[in-house]
Amino acid sequence: MTYIRDGYSVRGVQKDKSHTPLTPAVLHILLALSTQERHGYGIMKEVESDSEGKVKMGPGTLYGSIGRMIDAGLIRESDKRVDPDIDDERRIYYKITALGQATLAAELERYREVVAIAKKKQFAWNSLAYGV
Amino acid sequence: MQRYRNWYAKLLRFYPRAYRERFGEGMEQTFNDLCRERAGGGLFCLVLWTFSETSAAIIRENAIMIVRCSMNRGSTIFLRVVISLIAIGALAVCIFPLPRMFAREAAKTPDTAYLVYFFLGGAYVLAIPFFFGLYQTFKLLSYIDGDKAFTELSVRALRHIKYSAITAGILMVAGIAAIMVLSAGTGEDIAGVVMVGLIMTLASSVVAAVAAVLQKQVQKAIAIKSERL
Numbered sequence: 001m002t003y004i005r006d007g008y009s010v011r012g013v014q015k016d017k018s019h020t021p022l023t024p025a026v027l028h029i030l031l032a033l034s035t036q037e038r039h040g041y042g043i044m045k046e047v048e049s050d051s052e053g054k055v056k057m058g059p060g061t062l063y064g065s066i067g068r069m070i071d072a073g074l075i076r077e078s079d080k081r082v083d084p085d086i087d088d089e090r091r092i093y094y095k096i097t098a099l100g101q102a103t104l105a106a107e108l109e110r111y112r113e114v115v116a117i118a119k120k121k122q123f124a125w126n127s128l129a130y131g132v
Numbered sequence: 133m134q135r136y137r138n139w140y141a142k143l144l145r146f147y148p149r150a151y152r153e154r155f156g157e158g159m160e161q162t163f164n165d166l167c168r169e170r171a172g173g174g175l176f177c178l179v180l181w182t183f184s185e186t187s188a189a190i191i192r193e194n195a196i197m198i199v200r201c202s203m204n205r206g207s208t209i210f211l212r213v214v215i216s217l218i219a220i221g222a223l224a225v226c227i228f229p230l231p232r233m234f235a236r237e238a239a240k241t242p243d244t245a246y247l248v249y250f251f252l253g254g255a256y257v258l259a260i261p262f263f264f265g266l267y268q269t270f271k272l273l274s275y276i277d278g279d280k281a282f283t284e285l286s287v288r289a290l291r292h293i294k295y296s297a298i299t300a301g302i303l304m305v306a307g308i309a310a311i312m313v314l315s316a317g318t319g320e321d322i323a324g325v326v327m328v329g330l331i332m333t334l335a336s337s338v339v340a341a342v343a344a345v346l347q348k349q350v351q352k353a354i355a356i357k358s359e360r361l
Contacts, residue, residue: 023356040158041165058182059162060189063155068356086165092158 016102019072020110025065028055030074030096030104037078039091040066066094074100133167136179143183146190148197159186192349199281208273215273219266226259247314251307258303261296265339268292282353290347297340304333 022030032038032046044062047055069075078095082088096104140163144156163182170178234252238245272289275281308329315322 040162058185059159060186
């Protein structure tokens with residue numbers, strides 16, 4: 001099944017709202033893992049570059065979230081292998097699951113709906129200047 | 133850099149064992165990667181930030197684990213018994229030996245007996261935040277047993293514990309200051325009293341700090357729970 005809307009498509013994924021809304025950390029980790037498997041440091045770097053340095057995640061938050069996400073079935077450990085770009089130590093790679101993809105899709109859909117509501121209300125960023 | 137790595141490995145020992153076995157190695161590797169990335173400059177700032185971030189996470193994970201364990205076994209009973217014993221002991225001290233001790237002091241120096249009774253009053257005022265704090269701790273434990281650990285109720289109890297510890301600390305400092313001012317020039321030896329006061333002030337500051345950190349972490353855990361992850 002292909003899910004297409006507003007130019008956004010996720011192949012083979014159904015929405016799963018049982019875990020939404022997600023915390024920012026969980027959302028960013030899911031986004032980082034949506035394209036490929038990564039190890040802890042790789043996730044951290046991807047989140048940092050995705051958010052242009054705005055989101056900085058420490059190891060405590062990262063692995064705390066990873067633990068809860070594994071327990072919830074959103075991601076899983078893939079395997080332990082060497083990252084040739086770093087050194088010859090073997091690292092555990094994490095992989096997004098089908099449930100994780102579905103949850104990410106549902107969360108992004110939720111965000112889109114929120115933005116659509118804001119647009120409908122003709123919310124302008126400069127209205128913040130009036131203390132809104 | 134090796135020194136920082138060793139310190140970080142030591143810090144990770146404070147995680148619950150199951151968590152450490154699951155993620156300890158990965159966290160150490162990630163920390164090493166971060167250090168390597170910053171080897172050129174800013175390493176110290178990174179280390180400081182990572183240590184404080186990880187310490188906060190350690191407190192959070194331990195709190196979650198304690199609550200999970202106690203929900204399974206109702207193991208707060210032991211802590212509740214300890215708190216009850218402390219309360220009973222303190223109450224007994226307040227009722228019997230404390231007034232007797234002050235009365236003996238007052239008898240020694242009849243001219244300044246009113247000052248002795250002033251401090252006795254101060255001690256009873258100090259007992260108010262102390263017992264209030266104990267009561268709130270008792271309440272917090274019953275919330276943990278009743279599966280209400282990560283709710284606004286325990287945040288409130290922690291806030292009350294924090295404020296009573298701060299109040300006790302302020303009263304203690306005021307008492308020490310009063311003793312120092314009153315004994316100035318009299319040549320009395322007040323080192324012992326001041327020492328006890330300072331230790332108790334330190335203890336209440338530690339309680340206030342721990343309650344403040346726990347309050348913040350419980351609030352965070354509530355956020356995580358309400359967002360399901």
